[in-house]
Amino acid sequence: MKFEKSKINTVKRGAKKAVYDKSEIYSILDETEICNIAFIYNNKPFVQPINFGRLDDKIYIHGSLKNRMTNALLETEEVCLNVMILDAMKLTRSAFHHSVNYRSVMIFGSVKELTSDKDKLQGLKTIINHFVPNRWEYCRKPNKKELKATKVLEITIKTASAKIADTPPADKKDDLNLDFWTGTIPVKKVYDFPISDEFAKNKTKIPNHILDFVKEKNK
Template sequence: MNERSAVPPSARTTIRRLPELANHDRATFYSILDESYVCHIAFSANNDTHCIPTAHWRKDDYLYIHGSNGSRLIKSLAAGVQTSVAITLLDGLVLAKSAFSHSMNYRSAVIYGHFEIVQGSAEKLEALDVFMDKIAMGRKEEARRGNSKEIAATNILRISLTEVAVKISDSGPSDKDEDIDLPVWAGILPMKMTRGSPVHNENNKDVIIPDYVKTWAD
């Protein structure tokens, strides 16, 4: 394994359940983050444990999120609380001959660490540009850029992608020998996120439709 691309496990991220599904390739890990739009963040605040979904994006070796000053999530993470961030892509249901052997195909990443605040307007704008590129390449040149008041009202936080557990399941059913000849259908029922026809806003008169809108739908 390439040293640069390796994500060596820590005590927290060593995969104990089905260790054969552990995947330590950094390119695979990053493709999970880049393909998904929403992560779930676990953190503690006021003696409660919370699990909150939010949009994410990646720049280099950091995962970024953003939010407003008033949010409990942002305030707690900005205060430096230990956190765990999970991203999961579901790829299908795996139907086996026996009920017990049913499973799912998925790609997941669980990140551990602490978020840090991205300081400085230039740094914040640069991070937001990467987010806009993820939404649609070229869009950052079209939409009105954030002004100083808007940038100031947006908190951007990032977490280093150093302590992670990546788990991938992408195979057919695995039945016991004694079940293999049962007259039961077995196989994979695939699932994937697809893109539907764009809904045009009414105030788009005289607006040239960008290619990323024209080609959006699958």
């Protein structure tokens, strides 16, 4: 299935890189831990990074009761957020044509606050399990006081698009004989071996779900 192209989500610059397929867009979202959210607060523009979780066509974020971003989003009831994965740096003979290979997603959605404890817990569970799969089953759940002090927002994805660049460096023909190194520097994020904190170091074994997560991420 694809997101229908509209004025708001249609990629104009670099249209050949555009992707509207939902499964491909969601796979990019699921590979990242942090999204960047744009909002207006006191008539000033802001962009804030935040961890998130996705379940089907819903994205969940959280914040404190006085968090300016969550309050601003609830006021407008809509949001634009972005994620980007850098895959390679492309160095060319000319300064002008240096570029990168990447996968990026732009999401447009509606926003509402979850108010029941059941819904808030489901949203927080989605965020935690997005960080590390199954982590919710291996940690203490939020208590009443913590839930009361936390806003959980549900973003319904209305439309989206992705841009994917995966091409070699491109120089103009006139520059090909210049004696400057040209090529690609692949970029890979590495998840290192887990480090136990001082209280868990000698009494709590690193659980398999964490070791499996690190192994899977480093494939």
